[in-house]
Amino acid sequence: MVVAVWRWRCEVSDTPEDRTVIVVGGGPAGLPFAAVLGGWHPYYRDSPILRQRYPQLVQALSSHTDSLLSLPFADFLRAGIPPVDLFRLLHHPRQLFENLEQIALEFRKNEAVDCLLLTQEEVGGLWNNVPQNLLTLSPGQWMEFAFYPLALHARETGARYNVNELIIKQRIIDYYHHVPERFEVQQSVHTWERVTKVEPHEAGFLVTAADVSAWKGRDPVALRRPAFPQPADAVEQSYPTRQYTCRYLVYAVGQRCELHALGVPGEELPFVTQYYEKPAHFPGERVLVVGGGRSADWAAAELHDAGKHVTYVMRQSSANHWGLINQSRGGLPYYARLAEILEDPSAGMEALYGANLTRIEASGEGGLVRLDVGGVERAIEVDHVLKEIGGRADYSLLQGFPTSLQLVEKHDNYRFQVHQAKVHPHTYESVDIPNLYPGGYLAEGLGLVVIAMHGTTYAIAADILRKEGKL
Numbered sequence: 001m002v003v004a005v006w007r008w009r010c011e012v013s014d015t016p017e018d019r020t021v022i023v024v025g026g027g028p029a030g031l032p033f034a035a036v037l038g039g040w041h042p043y044y045r046d047s048p049i050l051r052q053r054y055p056q057l058v059q060a061l062s063s064h065t066d067s068l069l070s071l072p073f074a075d076f077l078r079a080g081i082p083p084v085d086l087f088r089l090l091h092h093p094r095q096l097f098e099n100l101e102q103i104a105l106e107f108r109k110n111e112a113v114d115c116l117l118l119t120q121e122e123v124g125g126l127w128n129n130v131p132q133n134l135l136t137l138s139p140g141q142w143m144e145f146a147f148y149p150l151a152l153h154a155r156e157t158g159a160r161y162n163v164n165e166l167i168i169k170q171r172i173i174d175y176y177h178h179v180p181e182r183f184e185v186q187q188s189v190h191t192w193e194r195v196t197k198v199e200p201h202e203a204g205f206l207v208t209a210a211d212v213s214a215w216k217g218r219d220p221v222a223l224r225r226p227a228f229p230q231p232a233d234a235v236e237q238s239y240p241t242r243q244y245t246c247r248y249l250v251y252a253v254g255q256r257c258e259l260h261a262l263g264v265p266g267e268e269l270p271f272v273t274q275y276y277e278k279p280a281h282f283p284g285e286r287v288l289v290v291g292g293g294r295s296a297d298w299a300a301a302e303l304h305d306a307g308k309h310v311t312y313v314m315r316q317s318s319a320n321h322w323g324l325i326n327q328s329r330g331g332l333p334y335y336a337r338l339a340e341i342l343e344d345p346s347a348g349m350e351a352l353y354g355a356n357l358t359r360i361e362a363s364g365e366g367g368l369v370r371l372d373v374g375g376v377e378r379a380i381e382v383d384h385v386l387k388e389i390g391g392r393a394d395y396s397l398l399q400g401f402p403t404s405l406q407l408v409e410k411h412d413n414y415r416f417q418v419h420q421a422k423v424h425p426h427t428y429e430s431v432d433i434p435n436l437y438p439g440g441y442l443a444e445g446l447g448l449v450v451i452a453m454h455g456t457t458y459a460i461a462a463d464i465l466r467k468e469g470k471l
Contacts (some may be wrong), residue, residue, distance in 0.1 A: 009161045017243070018203060019245070020464075021037055021245055026128060027174070030440070041069055042104050049094050089456050128173060133278070141163040156173075194210050195207055204246055206243060248435045258392050260387075266361055269385075274389075276295070286311075286366065290385065304348060314353055314355060319349075356373075410446075
């Protein structure tokens with residue numbers, strides 16, 4: 001078996017498969033490229049709401065009968081409308097969804113561009129691994145792609161829910177998983193292929209990817225982290241690899257493709273996990289949650305309501321944490337619940353601010369966590385430690401280029417943090433590596449706006465089509 005794999009690896013490495021475009025990442029930023037580059041192009045259509053709210057935009061677009069990918073995005077940018085905002089306004093001329101007619105876009109099938117999407121798990125990205133009952137931060141329809149409104153998906157599949165309400169994980173994942181089949185681009189999507197290296201090549205880019213389909217059956221509860229490979233797993237040495245060349249590369253790996261570590265002794269102990277789906281996976285009574293972000297907020301509250309005694313450990317200050325809670329509690333019921341728990345001294349949740357873990361030790365049937373809380377040492381007995389400490393975008397896959405990506409730190413008051421790559425703002429092409437396009441939040445300037453997650457798709461697709469002489 002080892003010999004066969006070695007021979008297959010050598011054969012494919014000698015003759016890499018040539019593609020026009022490769023998209024790395026199948027989450028909300030990468031997935032829409034499969035459809036748009038697969039030929040589904042946006043066209044302007046009249047929307048009474050857009051006409052009422054943005055008459056100047058309507059005037060600029062009403063005579064444009066060609067694909068909107070042929071628009072002069074640089075001109076719109078000079079007028080103060082970046083491409084991501086242009087398509088956001090056309091898709092969501094108002095925040096509340098009333099009917100499909102309000103969307104000022106229709107999508108028509110055109111000639112496809114040769115495109116291959118590679119993702120290390122199923123399409124949907126991190127949404128495959130969030131808690132079972134997690135609600136979005138926004139109405140469900142803000143999570144949709146413009147070419148496939150969630151209301152249309154619900155109608156076609158017989159689902160029944162209000163797209164203006166918060167949506168749970170399973171519904172949004174069902175939607176994302178349905179996209180390749182619905183738009184007939186399944187052959188352009190390779191799941192369970194982890195890209196391990198992107199290098200310069202005379203054709204443009206040389207992409208090496210490992211076949212990690214063996215990870216499909218792995219139990220994330222037993223694995224103690226989401227069931228997709230991490231850089232430390234060195235899958236290129238353990239699994240068959242394939243190589244591809246392409247002229248254009250869309251880098252849409254997401255801001256959490258490499259999970260953070262605490263970096264403290266004892267982090268590898270069996271009662272420490274970086275995966276949370278539901279409270280039933282945490283027998284016993286004492287759970288220490290490390291984090292401070294939205295996923296940690298959710299886990300801490302849900303574990304508490306399942307009868308656990310929760311110690312919630314955060315490096316941030318109380319003022320910072322409560323700033324977001326107070327902004328969110330009016331519109332998000334789970335933040336109202338978290339506030340209620342934290343405001344009740346007898347509720348059974350202890351929040352420790354300005355706290356850092358220094359060591360985790362085995363103790364009896366559970367463990368002992370040592371902390372520094374504002375200069376004071378504490379030791380807390382636990383049955384489980386849950387790390388909800390996020391991750392980072394992994395730019396290390398880009399190797400051997402004469403110029404490195406220039407990265408800028410992006411963060412806001414909602415605890416959104418990511419290092420973004422500097423781009424040309426009308427095309428989202430990297431300023432450092434020609435024909436490389438950071439997708440979604442990895443493009444400079446994009447903030448935490450879920451209705452803009454996939455907004456880079458259209459300007460990137462347009463630039464590629466223009467370079468290919470198809471616009």
